[in-house]
Amino acid sequence: MIARLLVANRAEIASRVFRTCRSLGIETVAVHSDADADLPYVREADHAVRLPGNVPADTYLRADLVIDAARRTGADAIHPGYGFLSENADFARAVIGAGLVWVGPDPASIDAMGSKIEAKRIMRAAGVPTLEAPDEPTEADLPLLVKASAGGGGRGMRVVRTLADLPGEIAQAEAEALSAFGDGTVFVEPYVEHGRHVEVQVVGTSVYGERDCSVQRRHQKVVEEAPAPGLSDPVRAALHEAARKAAEAVDYRGAGTVEFLYDAATERFFFLEMNTRLQVEHPVTELVHGVDLVALQLAAAESSASGMVMDRPQADDPHGHAIEVRLYAEDPAAGYQPQSGVLTAFEIPLEDGIRVDAGFESGSEVSTHYDAMLAKVIAHAPTREAAARKLAGVLSRAKIHGLVTNRDLLVRILRDEAFLAGEVSTAFLDGDLAARSARTATTEEQLEGRTVPEAVAAAIALAEATRQARTVQRGIPVAWRNVVSQPQRTLFEEVSVEWSGGRDGYVVDGCTVVAASPTRVTLETDGVRTTYDVAVVGAAVDVDGPHGHVRLTRVPRFVDPADTVASGSLLAPMPGTVVRVAVEPGQSVSAGDPVLVLEAMKMQHTVSAPYAGVVTEINVKTGAQVASGEVLAVVEGEEA
Incomplete structure (x- = not known):
């Protein structure tokens, strides 16, 4: 029996495993990098060991340090x-060789499925359908998909639509795969434009239903659900049987997932890969099948260590529907650019039927060293429609301040008519849904030509904070004047608010201020009262109300000349490492030409020329660490 378990991972998944361990009476050990020292999972463990440094290659990827921490x-x-x-x-093998129990499949199974190239060969022999690309592709074979042989999560993956782009995309995929997985091997297969990503959960060779993970961005999953909507009974049975054959072909033990690409038009499916581990999206399976997959993993490991055969309970028929969304610190309106910094507030309502697997809390810092996922939020309800509505409501009421996230996009997806109709595919976010998901609710369309109540609430809360901070003349009303010549004006980058103050309280065109404090403001419009919560941190003002969250930025009264940058400056969109400088000073560039490539949060990000012109400055070199907002280069020219 396992007495004390070390989780060789971080954040949300470490907390998830610890939760099951506590229920089973198993003590826990966390390992953490310097950047992760203050995350919740470290405190949740009974013991914690520091892995000095921050880069994954120096910390979580150091097998010797992890095993030493266990010892x-x-x-x-x-x-x-x-x-x-x-x-x-x-x-x-190293874990087993150290005399420890390995909670996972046999190393031989990991080897067999670890290379997607070898995995395809094994699947073909087992009679499982696979996708194949010719050795010498032509234009007729397009589009193609370049994929990393080791690893997943969209890293080292590139869609190729012209043959001329293939060598460059392969090179970039190899570099990204090497950085993320330590193995730069890639391969090419046909790209199915509107396929669905459907996967089957197995424990050993027993099947525990399927999940749909089609809604993705950058080939990384965003929304997952179980059961997969719209599958006919024959297709579902065939998928389950193919997954069972895959697990049987490698004598699989423990929890794993067999992933397929499903073409709804033809009802055909093809093997993609087998993940020989627990999946991020495992909670939806747990909720609809009433199982604890981590507990089953631990039971399988104990059985294997003792030489006994595990008695695997069969999965119950699915009850209800579960939907999971991945909440990321990223900006969908800027190409899903990862965000880093402090979460000044991170509060997700825990209601009936809602599960939150989080790696962060209010006050946590999101670093640039790891994946940008903050939490998984899961809803379970009797029907798919009810689960989507419940999940959208909880997300819209969550307080998430300090960083731009994909929360608004997730709510839009869950309320989208096509999604609710089950019309999902891996191309679901290629349309305008993501483009319409701006950073906050304060888009130009919402602000134009009207007084935004959230902005009014922010302005009044700031006025109240100023009033309460007074040390003299506290009895004088806010903004009181003997002779009123003009209204007060509170300026935000997004909008300005005009208001007046006096003995009778605040006066704002279009609404009445019913109650006000530095943190809460109630407004009345056309006889309807609405309350807004306001939080101020530095220049940022976060407002939460019935219609969601609005983040406003106060305009400073005076601007330090040192804070201004030259026209044409290309700024670092996030902290990261310069991995390539593509141009030289004096070189002419066209709009969209790559200037530099940064690596942050396990992904490579290209900084491109905003318009045609000449590169007049390059301020960084390959290998340089840069801060967010740092001037990387300057391009002078006419904006197209």
Whole structure:
């Protein structure tokens, strides 16, 4: 029996495994980098060991340090979570060789499925349909997909639509795969434009239903659900049987997932890969089938260690529907650009039928070293429609301040008519849905030509904060004047608010201020009262109300000349490392030409020329660490 378990991972998945361990009476050990020292999972563990540094290669990918941490804390088992070392057969062997219980499949199974190229060969032999691209593709074979052989999560993956782009996309995919997984091997397969991503959960060779994970951005999953909507009974049965054959072909043990690309038009499906670990989206399966997959993993590991055969309970028929969304610190309106910084507020309502698997809390800092996922929010309800409505409501009421997130996009997806009709595919977000998801509710369309109540609430809350901060003349009304010549004006980058103050309170065109404090303002419009919560941190003013969240930025009264930058300056969109400088000073560029490539949060991001012109400055070199907002280069020219 496992007595003390070390989780060789971080944040949300570590907390998730610890939760099951507590219910089973198993002690827990966390490992953490310097950047993660203050995250909740570290406090939740019974013991914690520091892995000096921040870069994954120096911390979570160091098998020797992880095993040493287990030895020093007296752990007798290691759970790998997902990502990092979770599908590393050498790590599994090292754990077993150290006399520890490995919570995962046999290393031979990991080897067999670890290379997507080898996995396809095994699946073909097992009679599972696979996608194949010719050795010498032509224009007729387009589009193509370049994929990393080791790893997943969209890293090292590129869609190719012209043959001339293929060599460059392969090179970039190899670099990204090498950085993320330590293996730059890639391969090419046909790209199915509007396919669905459907996967089957297995424990050993037993099937625990399927999930649909089609809604993706940058080939990374965003929304997952179980059961998969719209499958006919014959297709569902065939998928389950194919997954069982896949698991049987590698004598699989423990929890794993067999992923397929499903073409709804033809009802055909093709093997994509097998993940020899727990999946991020496993909660939806747990909720609809009434199982604890981590507990089953631990039971399988204990059975294997003792030489016994695990008694695997069969999955119950699915009850209800579960939908999970991945809440990311990223800006969908800026190409899903990852965000870093402090979450000044992170409060998601825990209601009946809602589950939150979070890696962060209010006050946590999101670093640039790891994936930008903050939490998984899951809703379980009797029907798919009810689950989507419940989940959208909880997300819209959540207080998430300090960083731009994809929360608004997730709510839009869950309320989208096509999504609710089950019309999903891997191209679902290629349309205008993502483009319409701006950073906050304060888009130009909402602000134009009207007084925004959220902005009014922010202005009044700021006035109240000023009033309460007074040390003299506290009895004088806010903004009181003997002779009123003009209204007060509160300026935000997004909008300005005009208001007046006096003995009778605040006066604002279009609404009445019923009650006000520095943190809460109630407004009345056309006889309807609405209350807004306001939080001020530095220049940022966050307003939460019935219609969601609005983030406003106060305009400073005076601007330091040192804070201004030259026209044409290309600024670092986030902290990161310069991995390539594509141009030289004096070089002419066209609009969209790559100037530099940054690496942050396990992804590469191209900084492009905004318009045609000449590069007059390059301020960084390859390998340089840059801060968000730092001037990387300057391009002078006429904006197109």
